[in-house]
Amino acid sequence: MIVRQLQTGLFLLCCLCLHTIALAEVKPLPIPAPPALAAKSYLLLDYDTGTVITQKNPDEKLEPASLTKMMTAYIVSFQLIHGDLSPDDMVHVSRTAHGMKGSRTFLEPESMVSIRDLMYGLVVQSGNDASVALAEHIGGSEEGFVSMMNEMARRLGMEDTHYENSTGLPAEGHLTTANDLARLARAVIKDHPELYKLYSIKEFTYNGIKQKNRNTLLLRDPSVDGMKTGHTEAAGYCLVASAKRGDMRLISILLGARNEQLRSTESIKALNYGFRFFETVKIAEAGRKLGDIRIWGGQQENVPMAVAAGHYLTLKTGQAEVLERDYRVTSSLVAPIAKGQKLGMVSFRLDDQILAELPLVALEPVEQGSFFRRVSDSIKRMLK
16 A cells, blocks of 8 residues: 555656656747748838848839839828928819820719819829829829929938839839838828728729729728729839738838739738737836935925836847846936936847847936035935
8 A cells, every 4th residue: 555655656756857858948939031932022021110021122122013002192192291282272184194104093074073083093093094193183284293202202311212203114224112101001090090091992983983992901801091003014012001900010012023912912921920920019108107206405305217218129029028138327416307308218138139228318407405415415315
């Protein structure tokens, strides 16, 4: 009986030891390599941080096809925001605009159409006629508008982009890159949120003709809420897509896919990879108190500190839990202290790598204290 109990005890002990060893050996699953997408060039990035998750040939200059209309729409929206245009302004449709080939809104020649309808035709239907009508109205001619497009590209840092027209129809020298399109996409979402809403509209009817948005991801994935497709024989099939899941927004740029189906499936593949294995983490919130710091010779002994601006990081899933935060505060801070005055730095580290360093500032002012407070604190400082 005793032998049997000892055997049972040893068996349980062995099982416990084996279980402990097994638990000790369990590690988080490694993140797989990003998928290789069937396209000439692509890029996947986090909207909030600009961090690139995966890319291929992001600086290769390629024809953008109708992705060009993202810039056309951006300039129209820019003028609407600054009061140079109104959505109800009426635009004359020239015979040149009416005669544009390719995708169309089916505008009638010599008709008057509102800026609002032309924007729907431009963004949702990718109408070349709507694009030229808007360009002629704003720039005096399409050529004049194109000069505005190229200037705006310079302002946005799109240094490898050059436009020859407002539509994206093939033209020598009409080129951009995935990197530049990412800059433009981020600018649309950040600067012109009302314009960005147009990119999620699934269909638009004009002149009795209903046309669906060519971005089929709007129907396939509810997290996708924009942006724009493009296609010519030379450019192949292109797509800029943006999706938001939870607090994370990703932007996918894909240029030169072989067919319409591939540009959608490859874009979804990229987005799913990014959302599954990465996360956007807000590591600091502007104005949120992080602690107090001693002030000498002031009307009060401490002043609350915070970071001046919020900051996000793109991290692999699970890394946020082991992110370390270090403070380096200026020693012997003496009143007066101004609100917003730099007090030190806070750094965020992962293992031995510093991912971000942000200035710490005073959340409120500290006036100089009385003569006796200053003398008392001066003595304390020397003793300290």
